[in-house]
Amino acid sequence: MSDITKLTVHETLKALKNKEFSAVELTEAYIKNMENGRHYNAYITECADKAREQAKVADKNYQSGNIRLLEGIPLGIKDLFCTKDIRTTAASHILDNFVPPYESTVTQNLLNDGAVFLGKLNLDEFAMGGSNETSYFGPVINPWSKDKDLVPGGSSGGSATAVAANMCAASTGTDTGGSIREPAAFCGCTGIKPTYGRCSRYGIVAFASSLDQAGPIAKDVEDCALLLKSMAGFDEKDSTSCEIAVPDYVSSLTGDIKGLVVGMPKEYRPEGLNPEVASYWDKAAEYLRARGAIVKEISLPHTKYALATYYVLAPAEASSNLARYDGIRYGFRAQGNGNLDELYINTRTLGFGKEVKRRIMIGTYVLSAGYYDAYYLKAQKMRRLIHDDFMKAFKQCDIILTPTSPITAFPIGDESMLNNPINMYLNDVFTVSVNLAGLPALSLPIGLSSDGLPLGMQLIGKPFDEETIFKVAAKLEIDAKFERK
């Protein structure tokens, strides 16, 4: 075996069972990559020693035959998941000293299934961003970068980079408006945001509660299926998690897609759409047609309002969710405050970055007396219409195929985006609707652009029908023949 860190999770599990290498050897190999890859800035916190301990336990289990679903698999955890006794920062100064005394449900599920945690992965501050440039711990570098350092996408930029650069076997991400799918697309990984309510949000630092969902970023479709199986499930500690049995996603990867109806929303092909993106989209449709699927044009008429709707609702919830970071009970507290108001103002002024403050202010504004009806309420109504668009579309098709992002990874420090955040927000145009509608969606690499950068395709499923997504994605993956790093 030349480089065991290039294996997928399912390949690794097989090799571990066959005793081709031990869990400790595997973890050491990943730790080495993690340490050698520090220039990517993918990890905020490394937990090599803890990982070694966990790997030892895994080896014991392999010896005793008591092997769990992800026994000994070294994972990276987005630093938005609270991990017991491991610092959890949300990539913010305001939490940079915060060590949770509790474990998020999703990471607990992974631990229960035998996973090894290598460390905590970089992200946009509080998951607010699409390039990982808003992190207090600095930007993450896309492993596909050539002459210039490129962004990995965001907000789960560290999660995608660590997977692409083999600094973990797979990682966890969260997705509020595309934060799993966009970085997966930019870094040539596969990532799925499951149906809202599929994974518990308990212990995940909240950005926008009605949109946030956890999901995996991995090397291939099967790995995503494996990880999601472990991560998902009803949790009584999250009242928005759903009491619906989690199917065995891996078994849904087989089987043909003959007669399956694939919708391509015409609104996702605006004038001026990057021709490479458009042609890969058509190519993906062609692959599916060739396997017997019926591809047809559908309409999601309210698509053009999705971004505006998202950028009202997400900041509104965020402005309230982030109020608790006030310097009173935990986290960063500014010094030299004369009174309580000064303590709040100074702590939050110094503790939050620019983008987070921008969104808190937008959110506060749209909820304010006199503006609520014009912004928040209207956006809620639009959210309902966007949801209804999808429900109508799913009467005509089984799954929807779109590009994940209108662009490929761009250089860190791009002036047009830094000077005008709207340009950054526009990158979310194909992903936010899915969150607004609460649907599951997966991004997988479809090929490389002429610049040699990965492009992603998005598959959107019906609520709680991740299985159809996995089935179709598995076929596309075979046909795309994408070569990982």
Place this chain on the structure above:
Amino acid sequence: MAEYIIETAKGKWEVVVGLEIHCQIISKSKIFSGASTEFGDEPNTNVSFVDAGMPGMLPTLNKECVHQAVKTGLGLNAKINKYSEFSRKNYFYADMPTDYQITQFRYPIVGEGSISVDLSDGSVKTIGIERMHIEQDAGKSIHDLSPTKSFIDLNRAGVGLMEIVTKPDFRSPEEAGAFLRKLRSILRYLGTCDGNMDEGSMRCDVNVSVRPYGSSEFRTRCEMKNVNSVKFVMQAIENEAKRHIEVYENGGQVEQETRQFDPNTGLTKVMRKKEFAHDYRYFPEPDLPPLILSDEYINSVKAEMIELPDAKKQRFVETMGLTAYDASVLCENKENADFFEKAAAGHDAKKVANWMMSDFFAMLNKKHLDISQSPVSPENLGALVELITKEVISGKIAKDVFEIMSETGENPEKIVEEKGLKQVTDTSAIEAIINQVIADNPDNVAAYKAGKTNLAGWFVGQTLKLSQGKANPQIVNKLVKEKLDN
């Protein structure tokens, strides 16, 4: 109904009042977490990660609190809303860990209802309930332990509250006072809130405005926060109304503001002007789904409902012959009403009521006892009344027996038996005593015969005295007259 009119040299005014009452829900754990609601524990010991607003923590609704709220809604004769939802009320304060309060805003769990209150002139007034919603309480800030620091106790943070909002139906301090007492009585009957205003488990915000007598306009109101006794609420209304009238009569305008009631002076002072009013930026709580109640659920709570003070009072009047006043006094408190019912079972209910409201309550007061600690059991009180009814003992002797009962807890039959206190009804025995009295007092007999007939009372008294109070007074009365007139 007696009207409450404030007359000044310049005119007549009327007060318009609405109340908002926060009632702590009786429940084992907090409304959105599993932490205990125990009062008086060491600071910050009953605090879960949810209560402390830790990152990633999520609220989960405590069904017990919902149940208590529905019960209370039914007790307020109110509409139970099958659809309600939670909202966030956003404001920064150190004892509110998430810096927002989870409450209900547009869709409360309980809609319109009403409570009727008895007023001192015997009239009854119905006060409208606008709505009731459930929400979480904040923690406590402690500012007086250090000159430079404030301390926060989060034990109370997240305890369930019911906020009851009345319509602006009160026209006098008395009505507001009567309402609060009635509300407290209903909550205690239901076991949904202990109603202790001094401990803060029931807190009242008072909205006051005035208008010229006879007018139907609503003028600018001021809100007084957290007035913590019935007496203070009444005082706050009285003094705030006077303040408004003075402002108007001096040509000024009352400004909408939040004011603080000072229990030491009885006066109010400005806490927050309108322009500094919070913008709470309410929006639906995304961490909690809407609360949907089925008809079956609401009916099952209805089926659990116990008889409330009004119904009990009516029954006491209609089937037990009590006066409306006696019934309402006995029904204000469920323990008293239950005691009364037990005591009255099979006995003269009116007499039992009289005994309870006089000697019995006086005894409890004197001994500083709660009715649950009474040395006199309801059965024994009933038995004592029965002894009077059956003329085994006189009312006077009964007071002595009661005295012994309240010391020893002994049953009255036994006391009467042992102490030989049985009333003498044997006419020959009584006649013998009367004859004795007549024989010993020839002067008085002569005076009586000469026309001083009111001396009969003196002879009765002497006879009773000689019998050591055991002679039946009615028989003595009758026989004394017969003897003297012969």
